Amino acid sequence: MVEFELIEELKSLQGDDSRVNLGIGDDCAIISQRTGYETLITTDLLLDGVHFCTEIDSIKSIARKSLAVNLSDIAAMAGRPTAAFVSVVFPRNWKPQQARQLFQELVHAANEFQIPIAGGDTNTWSHSLAINISIYGETEQGKAIRRKGAQLGDQICVSGPLGGSIFGRQFTFTPRIAEALWLSKNAKVTSMIDISDGLISDLGHILNESKVGAEIFTEKIPISEDVGQFVDETPPLDHALSDGEDFELLWTMPPAELEKILKNKSCPVQIFPVGLITAVPGCHLVDERGLKRSCSLKGFVHKLDNFDP
Numbered sequence: 001m002v003e004f005e006l007i008e009e010l011k012s013l014q015g016d017d018s019r020v021n022l023g024i025g026d027d028c029a030i031i032s033q034r035t036g037y038e039t040l041i042t043t044d045l046l047l048d049g050v051h052f053c054t055e056i057d058s059i060k061s062i063a064r065k066s067l068a069v070n071l072s073d074i075a076a077m078a079g080r081p082t083a084a085f086v087s088v089v090f091p092r093n094w095k096p097q098q099a100r101q102l103f104q105e106l107v108h109a110a111n112e113f114q115i116p117i118a119g120g121d122t123n124t125w126s127h128s129l130a131i132n133i134s135i136y137g138e139t140e141q142g143k144a145i146r147r148k149g150a151q152l153g154d155q156i157c158v159s160g161p162l163g164g165s166i167f168g169r170q171f172t173f174t175p176r177i178a179e180a181l182w183l184s185k186n187a188k189v190t191s192m193i194d195i196s197d198g199l200i201s202d203l204g205h206i207l208n209e210s211k212v213g214a215e216i217f218t219e220k221i222p223i224s225e226d227v228g229q230f231v232d233e234t235p236p237l238d239h240a241l242s243d244g245e246d247f248e249l250l251w252t253m254p255p256a257e258l259e260k261i262l263k264n265k266s267c268p269v270q271i272f273p274v275g276l277i278t279a280v281p282g283c284h285l286v287d288e289r290g291l292k293r294s295c296s297l298k299g300f301v302h303k304l305d306n307f308d309p
């Protein structure tokens with residue numbers, strides 16, 4: 001059984017609750033609303049050997065990534081982070097100074113991203129390091145930008161080159177909070193998500209929630225310089241389409257809105273139009289000759305090896 005199947009199963013088992021405005025199925029939950037605002041909540045669990053490697057990666061890099069991946073979810077819904085809650089399960093063989101260093105680096109990262117750590121929990125066990133962080137945020141423009149909302153004819157855009165995470169970019173990226181806030185204030189964005197599992201996979205979430213299809217023009221995809229040269233047997237384009245943890249914004253907007261912001265000299269966002277929203281289900285890649293081929297919407301998923309639905 002894979003991650004997304006578990007999520008959909010849990011979603012189907014739950015009924016509506018008046019206390020939850022938006023539950024399972026997007027980058028953040030929306031649990032309350034004060035006049036003109038919505039509260040955003042997101043959480044991620046990061047594990048040694050899956051999201052980082054304590055034998056290779058520095059504690060500074062691990063701490064920064066743990067906060068940044070959550071902040072990227074807040075950015076995906078055009079929110080501003082307000083508080084972080086950190087829970088850590090330390091290996092029993094860790095020394096006190098290692099634990100202390102991790103907390104220090106978490107504080108340094110929180111200062112970098114200008115968000116207070118407001119609480120959390122710690123524990124120990126006989127396994128590897130595990131870090132869970134929850135972020136509270138708040139919208140500035142009234143309503144969060146959701147995955148659901150893409151319209152026929154919308155342009156599909158990304159905020160930067162893709163495919164660089166295989167060279168460690170997942171530890172150095174800056175969450176696109178400022179860029180998302182600018183877009184929400186200055187343009188009509190119909191849907192948005194951050195690229196954590198790969199361009200095609202995360203686009204698939206928008207398509208499924210919006211009940212539309214897409215065409216992606218392969219020659220327009222910005223490919224990271226790191227994979228613009230031969231790095232393995234996988235073509236650079238495939239890295240850009242499928243590699244996870246790029247953490248760039250992926251959004252849709254009407255063509256007139258795209259043209260407007262491209263002319264705005266104060267726009268702080270890198271904008272790469274890569275495709276169109278269509279009525280044909282699924283996603284199709286269009287090459288420079290205009291030839292189309294369908295592509296799988298699967299990217300990186302977490303699997304439970306002992307379950308086979």
